[in-house]
Amino acid sequence: MPDHILLVEDDPRLAEMLTEYLSQAAFRVTHASNGRAALEHITAGDVDAVILDLMLPDMDGLDVCRQLRAVSDIPVLMLTARGDAIDRIIGLEIGADDYLPKPFEPRELLARVRAILRRRVEHRHQPDNTPQRAAEFLRFGRLEIDPAAHAARLDGVPCELTAYQFDLLLVLARHAGRVLSRDSLMELLKGEAMEAFDRSIDVHMSRIRAAVEDDPKKPRRIITVRGAGYLFAKVQD
Structure with a gap:
C-alpha cells in the first residue's frame, strides 16, 4: 500500500x-x-x-x-x-x-x-536482538544511547528527540572525541545534505543539547568547535 x-x-x-x-x-x-x-x-x-x-x-x-x-x-x-x-x-x-x-x-x-x-x-526495521546491535549500546556516564531501541536516556529518563535528532546524536557518540564538520555529519547521515544547506542542523543540535545536557547554555557533552564543527565529549559523570 x-x-x-x-x-x-x-x-x-x-x-x-x-x-x-x-x-x-x-x-x-x-x-x-x-x-x-x-x-x-x-x-x-x-x-x-x-x-x-x-x-x-x-x-x-x-x-x-x-x-x-x-x-x-x-x-x-x-x-x-x-x-x-x-x-x-x-x-x-x-x-x-x-x-x-x-x-x-x-x-x-x-x-x-x-x-x-x-x-x-x-x-x-533495524534489527534489535542481534549480538552486533547489542554491542553498539553506548554509555557515557549518566547518558545511555541505545541504537536498537532508537532511544537515549539521561539518568534513566528518555530524552525527547526526533528521529533525525537521535541520528545526529548517535553519529556524534560513535565518533566521540573527534571533531565532525557539518559536511562530515551529513556524509555519515547518508548524504542528506539539504539539512546542512539550510543550517537547520544547528537548531537540531540545540534541541539535542536541551535533552542531554544539564545546562544547555554550558554544554559538556556536545561541544561547538568554532570554525570546525561539533565534538562529542566522553563525559563520565
Whole structure:
C-alpha cells in the first residue's frame, strides 16, 4: 500500500497542485484545510507523514505540531513563509523533522518527504536482538544511547528527540572525541545534505543539547568547535 501523506494547507490551489503531484509520485494523499481537521486525521491513525503549513485559518501550525507530537512520532515537514525564521526554529525545537520555505519547487518537497519517510522505515526495521546491535549500546556516564531501541536516556529518563535528532546524536557518540564538520555529519547521515544547506542542523543540535545536557547554555557533552564543527565529549559523570 502506498505511503499516506496528510497535507495540511489552507490554500486550495496549492493544495490541489501538491495533491496531484504527490499522487503522481505514488503517494496516497489526504488534504486537511485547517488544524482541527488535521488533528482528527492524525488521531484516527493511518498517516505516514504530515506536510504542515504554519499559516492555518483556525489555529497556529506550531500548535498543531505540538499536539501532534503529544500523540504521535510520525514525520512532519513544515511549510513556512520565507521570512519566518523564528517559526522554523521553534517548529524544529518542538518536534518537526524538516522545513521548507515558500515558495518552493515541488521536486524539492518530494525529495524531503521521501527523505523523512526513508529515515522512519530504516528505524522501524533495524534489527534489535542481534549480538552486533547489542554491542553498539553506548554509555557515557549518566547518558545511555541505545541504537536498537532508537532511544537515549539521561539518568534513566528518555530524552525527547526526533528521529533525525537521535541520528545526529548517535553519529556524534560513535565518533566521540573527534571533531565532525557539518559536511562530515551529513556524509555519515547518508548524504542528506539539504539539512546542512539550510543550517537547520544547528537548531537540531540545540534541541539535542536541551535533552542531554544539564545546562544547555554550558554544554559538556556536545561541544561547538568554532570554525570546525561539533565534538562529542566522553563525559563520565
